[in-house]
Amino acid sequence: LRSPAVPVLTATGTVPAPAASRDPGDLAGRALVVARRTALGVLGDRELAADVAQEVALQVVRRRASLRDPAALDAWVHRIAVRAALREAARGRRRREAEQAGAAARDVAPEPVDRTLAVLDGLPPRQRAALTLRYVHDLPDAEIARALRCRPATVRSLLSRGRDAVRARLDEDAR
Amino acid sequence: MTRLAPPAPDDDLRELFAPLAADEPPPSELARLRSRSAARPGRRRLPRRTLAAVAAATAAVAVGLALLPGASPPVPGPGPEPAAGVLRAAAAVAADQPVPRVADAPYRYTRTRDRLTYEVRDSGAVARLTLEQPGERWVGVKWSGREAYGQGQSSTSGDRGLARAFAGLEQSFGPREGPVAYGDGPLAELDPTTLPATRDAIAATLREGMRTNRWSPYPESRGQVTGPPGGEYGSYAAYSFVNLLVHARLSPPQRAALLDVLASDPCGPGPRHGPRRRGARGPRRRARVHLGPVHRPAPPVARLRSGHVGDPRVEDDAAAGGQPPGAEGRERPSARPRTDGPSADGARRGLRDDARRAPVGPDAGTFRPGR
Numbered sequence: 001l002r003s004p005a006v007p008v009l010t011a012t013g014t015v016p017a018p019a020a021s022r023d024p025g026d027l028a029g030r031a032l033v034v035a036r037r038t039a040l041g042v043l044g045d046r047e048l049a050a051d052v053a054q055e056v057a058l059q060v061v062r063r064r065a066s067l068r069d070p071a072a073l074d075a076w077v078h079r080i081a082v083r084a085a086l087r088e089a090a091r092g093r094r095r096r097e098a099e100q101a102g103a104a105a106r107d108v109a110p111e112p113v114d115r116t117l118a119v120l121d122g123l124p125p126r127q128r129a130a131l132t133l134r135y136v137h138d139l140p141d142a143e144i145a146r147a148l149r150c151r152p153a154t155v156r157s158l159l160s161r162g163r164d165a166v167r168a169r170l171d172e173d174a175r
Numbered sequence: 176m177t178r179l180a181p182p183a184p185d186d187d188l189r190e191l192f193a194p195l196a197a198d199e200p201p202p203s204e205l206a207r208l209r210s211r212s213a214a215r216p217g218r219r220r221l222p223r224r225t226l227a228a229v230a231a232a233t234a235a236v237a238v239g240l241a242l243l244p245g246a247s248p249p250v251p252g253p254g255p256e257p258a259a260g261v262l263r264a265a266a267a268v269a270a271d272q273p274v275p276r277v278a279d280a281p282y283r284y285t286r287t288r289d290r291l292t293y294e295v296r297d298s299g300a301v302a303r304l305t306l307e308q309p310g311e312r313w314v315g316v317k318w319s320g321r322e323a324y325g326q327g328q329s330s331t332s333g334d335r336g337l338a339r340a341f342a343g344l345e346q347s348f349g350p351r352e353g354p355v356a357y358g359d360g361p362l363a364e365l366d367p368t369t370l371p372a373t374r375d376a377i378a379a380t381l382r383e384g385m386r387t388n389r390w391s392p393y394p395e396s397r398g399q400v401t402g403p404p405g406g407e408y409g410s411y412a413a414y415s416f417v418n419l420l421v422h423a424r425l426s427p428p429q430r431a432a433l434l435d436v437l438a439s440d441p442c443g444p445g446p447r448h449g450p451r452r453r454g455a456r457g458p459r460r461r462a463r464v465h466l467g468p469v470h471r472p473a474p475p476v477a478r479l480r481s482g483h484v485g486d487p488r489v490e491d492d493a494a495a496g497g498q499p500p501g502a503e504g505r506e507r508p509s510a511r512p513r514t515d516g517p518s519a520d521g522a523r524r525g526l527r528d529d530a531r532r533a534p535v536g537p538d539a540g541t542f543r544p545g546r
Contacts, residue, residue, distance in 0.1 A: 036200050038222055039303035041192075050204055057208050090392065112194040117192060135185070150356045157474050166188060 027073070031060040034074055034137070041132025042085035044117045052088055055071045056081045075143060082147045083170035089125035119169050127162040128153055138156055186224040266434035270427050282320055295337045302337035305394050307328050308348045314422040317364070318357035326350050361385040361416055363392040365423075372428035374435040381419075382412050415439070458502070 035056035039049035060077060120128050126148060133147060135140045141152040141159075148155065186299035286309070293304045314320040326349030331338045357363060365384070371377050382391075388396045418424070420433050 031204055032200050032205060032208055036204075040198060041195055050200070053200065054204070054208055054211065058211060062339075112197050115197045116191055124396060131188070132192070132195070135188050136196045137355055146353075149354055154356075163185070163188060166191065170187065170191070170541055 020120070026114070027064050028057045028061045030073065030137075031077045032059040034077045035084075036132050038078060038081040038132055039085040040113070040117070041120065041128045041136055042082065043089055044121055044128070048088055049085075052081065052084050056084055074137070078133060078137060078139065078143070079147045082133065083146050083149075086129060086148075119166055119173075123162060123165055127158050127165070130158040131162045131166065134159060176213075207407065263435065263438045266431040266438065270431035274424065274426060277316070278505050282309070283422055283424060284313050286311050287421070293341060296339050297337055298343075300334040300337055302331065302333040302340070304336075304338065304341040305332075308350050312355060312422060314355055316424070318355050318362075320355045320361075322355050323352040324348075324350060327476070357418075360415065361388070361411075362390050362419060362423075365390040365419075367419070367423045367425050367429065368433045369427055370425070372426060374432045374439070377429060377432045378436045381416065385412055385415060 019135075032053050036049055036053035037054040038048065039056075043052065056077065059080060060073075089149075118132070127142050129148060130144055133144045138146070141155045142157075144155045145152045148158075289306075289308045289310060291306045291410070292305075295302045306327050306329045308324055310322060310324040312320060312322040314322075329348065331341060362381075371380055384402055388399050392396050416433060416437055420430065420437070425433065
């Protein structure tokens with residue numbers, strides 16, 4: 001088993017787990033973190049990702065009573081977030097406008113995550129989603145498949161193509 | 176073929192994604208969320224949604240299709256002759272079958288048994304993994320609908336050492352139920368009514384459309400030539416043809432033309448069999464094809480007590496990701512489109528046993544017919 005680059009944040013893991021609480025504030029904060037990372041990986045734009053994360057976190061808070069297993073919070077948030085982000089990605093015009101605005105913002109304040117987003121830029125949204133769920137949230141194929149509503153074999157294909165594309169870009173950058 | 180190489184380490188990718196994994200929302204975002212969550216009202220209960228039931232096929236022809244490259248060596252010629260003959264006969268039958276209106280039968284029901292064969296070779300040694308999984312699908316327009324799969328059965332044969340390469344693969348074939356998982360396949364946005372109805376024309380249209388991503392769900396991808404390389408493409412197209420034939424609402428001439436394509440030249444021009452990366456070969460699908468379904472008149476309209484069922488897109492939009500884990504079975508006795516009669520379970524049994532049987536008894540805890 002590989003060890004993730006960063007601690008995996010789960011409700012039952014070793015990291016402090018606000019997800020185990022039914023307190024709306026804790027749930028919202030946790031959902032916001034998870035959803036933001038997912039949305040940022042899929043959309044590549046901070047503004048859009050922040051909007052999506054807000055909506056996802058609000059839904060989690062509103063529907064918290066239906067969550068019987070607190071340990072499943074992250075999986076639930078992953079599913080909601082990735083689908084919301086993909087829906088947002090499908091809205092081409094709005095996204096392009098936001099990308100332009102986001103690019104301008106990045107010119108002003110570059111951050112470490114910008115290199116990641118630049119490498120992902122232009123990849124199909126579902127490839128980005130699969131890569132994000134694997135390498136940011138460290139989810140197995142089956143969980144990614146549930147989030148993307150496809151078969152695990154499709155996930156493996158998405159990941160394979162995504163890895164190839166990312167590595168090709170990294171090679172180009174290295175030259 | 177060479178022995179399977181261990182998967183490449185992903186350290187470079189983990190390093191690349193580390194900044195994203197460490198990304199935290201600024202305090203202003205948290206404050207914004209808290210103020211919004213305090214201000215927002217509770218969840219509005221969803222309105223009840225009308226469900227129309229699917230009628231079932233009365234003419235079913237089981238067709239064994241060995242269209243895709245599988246474990247067997249390439250077969251010269253257009254394909255196994257018995258299968259081609261059956262398909263041509265089926266094409267003739269399909270051309271005479273009526274198709275009901277969408278309003279009368281919005282879903283196309285199919286029952287399949289997927290059989291996938293994976294193969295690894297190394298220096299004369301061979302290992303195979305065969306997986307079989309029963310499934311049911313209720314597919315509406317644009318691949319909407321529900322699907323349910325039972326427990327898959329797996330078996331391995333051949334070299335035990337090589338068979339270790341299959342470890343974990345069978346875990347992907349457990350029981351599951353959910354929205355149809357067509358995803359972003361090459362026919363995602365296809366409107367079947369725009370397809371031609373002759374063999375050569377429908378094959379050319381579909382292959383060219385798939386090659387150029389014409390029906391991609393992503394507008395920016397349309398017109399770009401992508402897809403599996405070389406020999407995999409033909410079998411990939413054939414796989415999509417089978418999906419279209421089995422699940423899409425085609426006109427009788429279109430269905431006949433597509434069956435004719437599968438009977439004569441399923442993989443199209445180019446190499447028929449191409450080993451995939453790491454020596455695995457493509458799946459072989461055995462499809463039970465329901466031809467020319469003769470639908471009954473519209474069944475009694477029923478409404479599900481919990482609401483968001485019937486059209487999965489409605490459910491997705493409403494629930495933004497579906498039912499939360501752990502909540503299944505409380506509000507949604509069944510998430511499948513209704514088939515017939517007032518009981519989802521009963522209707523499911525009815526479809527499995529006999530598509531033409533009379534509606535089963537009421538189940539007041541689940542449905543209220545006619546409301």
